Amino acid sequence: MHEWALAEGVISTILTVAKKKDAKEITEAEIKIGCLQQIDENIFTTAFRELVKHTPLEKTKIKLKNEEAYFKCRTCELEWNLTNTTNALGREESEAIHFIPELAHTFIRCPRCGSPDFAVTRGRGIWVEHIKILK
C-alpha cells in the first residue's frame, strides 16, 4: 500500500507550511482526498500516525475529507464525474489509477464521444486543505 508514501508527502507538506507560518504547535490538519485514486483511509491514517511518532506532528489531529472526481472532455466539452463513468473499472484498472491517477487516460473515456482527451478537473491526488496552528 503506497498510502505510506502519500502520508510521507502530506507530512512533509504540513511541516513546510507550518514552518512558513512560524507555528509553535500544529493542532489540526485537514486533508482532502481526491476520489479518483481511491486511497484507503484506514491505511493512510495508520501510516500517518506511525510516521509522525517522535515528530512535532505527534499530537496533530487529522480530518480527512473526500472530493469527488470530475472530468472534462477536450473534444466535446462534456463534464462528468467518476461515478457516472460508463465503462466500469476493473480491479487492475482501479489499481493502476490508484498509483498514478493520469493512467485514467488508458482506461476511462468520455461517456458521450469516447475521447481519451479529457482533463481531470477535480478529485485528483491528495493535499493539505488547511492547518490549525498555535503561534
Add this chain to the structure above:
Amino acid sequence: MHEWALAEGVISTILTVAKKKDAKEITEAEIKIGCLQQIDENIFTTAFRELVKHTPLEKTKIKLKNEEAYFKCRTCELEWNLTNTTNALGREESEAIHFIPELAHTFIRCPRCGSPDFAVTRGRGIWVEHIKILK
C-alpha cells in the same frame, strides 16, 4: 502584418459570443491586447474596420486595452515582467514572438536563474474582454 489574421479571430469570437447571448445589436467590444506580442494597434484597427464592412459589426465601436506581459520561472519561482527582461530583444526576436508568443522560450530567460522553463502568466495573445449588446 498578421494583425489581419488576429482581427479575423477577434471578429469571429465577438460574433459567436453575441449569438450565444441572443444579441440584436453589438454596440461595443472591449479588446485586450497582451504586450508580449507587440501588436500594432493601428494596423489592427484598420484591419478590423475593413473586415467588418457589410457585417453586423459594421457599427460596433472597439476599445483596445493593453495588458503587460508577466512571466513566472518554474525553476526558481521568480516573477518578472517583459520590461524588466534583461536580455533586450533584437528585431528578429521580437518579430518571432510577434507571430508566436511561445517562441519567447527561445529568446527570453529568467533574469535570476537563466532558466528557459517559465510560464507566461499574463499578457499573452489578444482576446475579447467583454461586449455591450442590445437585445
Add this chain to the structure above:
Amino acid sequence: MATINKRLKDIKRVIVVVGGKGGVGKSLIATTLSLVLSKRGHSVGLLDLDFHGPSCHTILDAKGVMPTEGEGIIPPEIHGIKLMSVVYYVGEKPLPLRGTEISNVFTELLAITKWGRTDYLIVDAPPGMGEEILDVIRLMKKGEFLIVTTPSNLALKTMSRLVKLLLEIRVPVLGIVENMRITKTKLTEELAKGLDIKYLGYVSFDYNLEGCISNPKKLLKTKFADNVKNILKVV
C-alpha cells in the same frame, strides 16, 4: 476554432504522417511524398509539427527564405512546396516547450497560416501520442493518418499503441508503411493484419539516402523515392 476551420477550408486532403516511435522516417517520407505530389502538378503544403526537432527544411534545403505577411502569413514555396515550420523564426536555436505551450504554438500556426487553395497538406508529426497528436485530432478534422514504422520489434510495439488509439476514436487511418527494411520479414504485414488496417508496402533501407538529404533533386532519384511512389499508388 472558427478561424482555424476557415484557414483549412480550401485544402482538399490533409495527410498526417505519424509513427508513435521516433526515427522511423516520418520526416523523410512526409517530405518525399510532398515532393512527388508537387512534381505531379498538385499544389502541396507541408507543415512541420516537430517543434523540438524540425527536419523538413533541412531535407528540402530551405535557406534564406521567410514567410511573407499579408492578412496572415503565407509560407514560402520551396521546390514547389509551401513549407511552414517554426524554424523560420528560431533558426538553429533550441525551443524548449512544455505541453500547453506546444498546443499554443500549434493553434497559433493554424490560425495565422494562409495555405490558400491546396490539394494536399502533409503534416509531419513528432514521435509520441501527446499534445501535438491530440491536437491534430482535435483541430484538423480532415486529417487522414499515414502510419510509418520500421520492422523492429521496438518500433512495432510503439506504433501499435498509437494505431489502437486512432482506431478506437475512429479517425481515418490510411495504412502502414514499413520503412528501412533490411531483410525480408513478415512482422509488419502480420501486425497490420492483426490490427485490421492496410499494409501499404515497404521502403528498403537505402544506404545512399544520407547523401541526398538537403538535395531534393537527388532525393527524388533514389530507390527510396521509387518506393515512396509505389506506396502512393496504394493510398
Add this chain to the structure above:
Amino acid sequence: MATINKRLKDIKRVIVVVGGKGGVGKSLIATTLSLVLSKRGHSVGLLDLDFHGPSCHTILDAKGVMPTEGEGIIPPEIHGIKLMSVVYYVGEKPLPLRGTEISNVFTELLAITKWGRTDYLIVDAPPGMGEEILDVIRLMKKGEFLIVTTPSNLALKTMSRLVKLLLEIRVPVLGIVENMRITKTKLTEELAKGLDIKYLGYVSFDYNLEGCISNPKKLLKTKFADNVKNILKVV
C-alpha cells in the same frame, strides 16, 4: 519535492540518456548500460520515462512481474536491474497524455518509487525537449546527461539544439555517443568539438542486434554491447 529528494537521496549517480531525436538508440544504450553495470556488481535502477513508447521492459524481456508495495512502490528486479515503467500498469494499451499530465505521472513515479541504495539510476528519456526533459532538469538535480545520436545530419541537428540548451543552463553533460555508425565519418566528432563537449566514441550498426532484443544474455554478447562497454570506460 521534499518527498522526491528523499527518494533520490540514496542514489549515488543519476545518468540521463537523451538525444533530442527519436530512434537513435537511447533505450538500447540505456538498457545495455544498466545490464553491464549490474553485471559488474553495481546496484542499478532503470527508469523508463518514455510513457508513449516504453521500451526497456521489451529489451529486458520483463514479463509477469509487478512492483511490490510496502510504504511505497518497490520496482521488481529483472536481470539484476530495478526497472520502473508505466508498462506494469497499462500493458500494451495506449496512454495518451498531454504535457501537464506527463509531468504529473513523472512526479508521481518519483514520489512513490523506493529505489533504496542504488549506485546508478539510469533514466531512459523520450525524444524531444519538452515536459519530461524539463522535469528531469527541475526534479533530478543529480542528473548527468549522456547524449546519443546517429551520424545522420537530421539527428545531429536535433541533438545540437538539445545540447545547446543543456550547456546554456549548465547541467552536467557527460558527452556524446555516436550510434549506428555504418561508414566512417568525422561529422559527430567534429560537432562535439564545436559544441565543446566530449566525444565518447562510437557504436557500430549491428545487423544482429534485432535478434537480441528481449534476450539480455545474448544482447550482452553482441558487438553492440562491446562498444557500449568501451564507452563506459570513458565516462
